[in-house]
Amino acid sequence: MDTPAATPLPADDPQRHRIVIVGGGAGGLELAARLGRRLPPGGPVELLLIDAALTHVWKPQLHELAAGTLGGPDQETDYLQQARRHGFRFHLGRVESMDRAARRLWLAPLVDDQGHTVAPRRAVAYDTVVIAVGSVVNDFGTPGVREHAVALDTAEDARRFHRRLLATWARNELQHGGAGATAPVNVAIVGGGATGVELAAELMESTAAMAGFLPHMSRAEGGEGDRGARLPVRIHLLEAGERLLSALPADVAEQARADLVRRGVVVRTGVKVTAVTDTQVMLGDEAVPADLTVWAAGIRGPELLKQLDGLALSRSGQLLVGPTLQTTLDPRVLAIGDCASCPQPPGQSTVPPRAQAAHQQAQLLAEALPGFVRGEPLPAFRYDDRGSLVSLGRRHAVGQVHTPAPGPQSGRGWRLEGLLARWAYWGLQRQHMVTLHGLPRTALATLGGWLTARTMPPVKLH
Template structure:
């Protein structure tokens, strides 16, 4: 177990002006530079882990407000909206309910007692306790804000992961990776265009290749089959096709979702094949081109759309963090306290961090539930640290995994608190359990009532609008 020490700067003396009351503009360069207030905890990345951390910390600090809050929380994200990444495949397929599409960071900040700044982490100066944000530009390329520093006392990096292309030729140019909501939205537009092309050429299905048979690839395959059938049902030519979509799921290993047990892999494969997905196991994609993929260096398979979902690694910015240690997957190496190995004031969590809690134990997996557990752990630990109280190391508790297989199906296992005990779930019940993980996340962010209203909104939309988003 590691014990923490306060940073040399320690918590700053609380300023007389309350940060709860004075709301900053979206970003304010001078305000960010001049930092003389309370201990500033800066979180970079408002994903499954980072936003929950900001919310937990903000709420705990609100409770301490009467006794003068010992710290302030600043969340920085490259986007204005938080998106639940496990649902990017639904955003890509156009089947995500409009009320689930995102949560505004500024609104969260106002509700939960933290500040939000729009910006993209570019580099770090650890000696000066400053991070640097890239220039902020609008859609036209006009600069809104210059490259600028942000001072911190404690920094938490939570920037997630990107897809690993393993340097495969053509992936960057021709394949789509679901790294962000923008990628998923772009894929959706390309999917609609591919369906329109298939209508116009009147003959032949939409051809899609998904590379990588992990949870992302499997969930996307199931969602796309439903989506293209729904789109085809609205057209004239595609509707005549016996199969409006030819979807190939290509995996280099010998089974799908290999992180889960063999019976779940088998079930996922049978389910996808029953829906018409061609599952290719033990095959490696060696090149991607505009309209095909190459298998094992020689076999060419047509593909108008290729999605690359074969593993993850840390984003490039992690190489610019003033020499912090990385593993081979470019994740930041952290101790069991989630402190980076070289700097006690810099923490990392979620997909961008590699934490091995105990010698010989497996690394904490890059999953939403791990990022959320780390968020809860850090919310408590960072405040303890401010009060110089001892902190236990982080322990990951695997609560099981579920893989969505379309709107009415899922498969997986829920694990109890006793090691080795679990319940296998399948079908509608599993789908409900899968959905409830997101539901619980939303309740934590916006409360039960607002979340319930959003569900009512989705239900009404489902009765008044097309099942698939057509724009």
């Protein structure tokens, strides 16, 4: 199949079992950090993490990055620093295919900003590989989405959205010549799941803060009685289903809807987007104005998964794995997180694509992989649904949390809302940081971030 194009990666000690993790996201980086700490330096196992980027941003915070409210220590984590701290190696590159017979992963050439090739196409050997490359949004083939809509798949997507928001504002201001009020920026968010709801709420808050720095924005034109129209941004949240947040109880979803409407978001459910253009979102014959469109309507497996030497995929393009997280056709290839379609006990759907699932799978493999390398079987993964919290800006969240499950069923559920829910949501973000940085560093970084925030604008203005 693949022919070697250039030097394979060095430091390939044939005496050591090489575990390669592809993707340093919510699941992959936690696995690398936890496993790296467990493996003795220079021992029989070598651990390598590969990611297409040099830094990690926790994906559940991408809506904050897009809205310009993510700052301080939360923004980015260096893979190289993590590698040194936790005792694994890091390799920058995008995996593009796999040769299972030769146990090789193939990486695309690494090209810099000027288009110069920094590293050629190259191969990385593995004995065990864990695929943790996440997911991408599913556009269901809707015309115009690829060309005109932004997806929040990566940190770069979120930054691009933020830059376009500021550029659209600047354009509106120039078009009005500074005289009178400036038209609000029209944003259409397609998909009323957690991503769409959290982004809508965060944008309403962040753009209100931005408007304080851009005088014409806070006087945007609008019709009488239309609160959203007087704000610097007009958001349409469009959902095909009958209600928002279909994965959460109906009363939680209703609370989130009422909160968004109160803030001025136009929430429409039961509407199907048929096309996206550069200025509009089409609902059949009806056009919704959209200077910017965010597509957040469901996920699917990334294209890479089709290039993994024939490994079986689910209907949504995720890798089919068994209860032990090993792919169904190759026990040396495992998958965790959004890219894995993992079964649950009969009568339940597959493990949901959530950060908490990726976290629990990483925890399990960090414990079990040292034994697996010695020839022991892997234990079965059991997802413990600890509930869901949906952030509605800086001071509010809604959701349900579950106590730990005593048996195969989820534990008891508790409704949370308001500031308490927001603190619980913040606590979940800190847990991820504690895994990567340890408690003392996380506490210091949080304090440092809090102090830095006193001297900075509350929202990113560039």
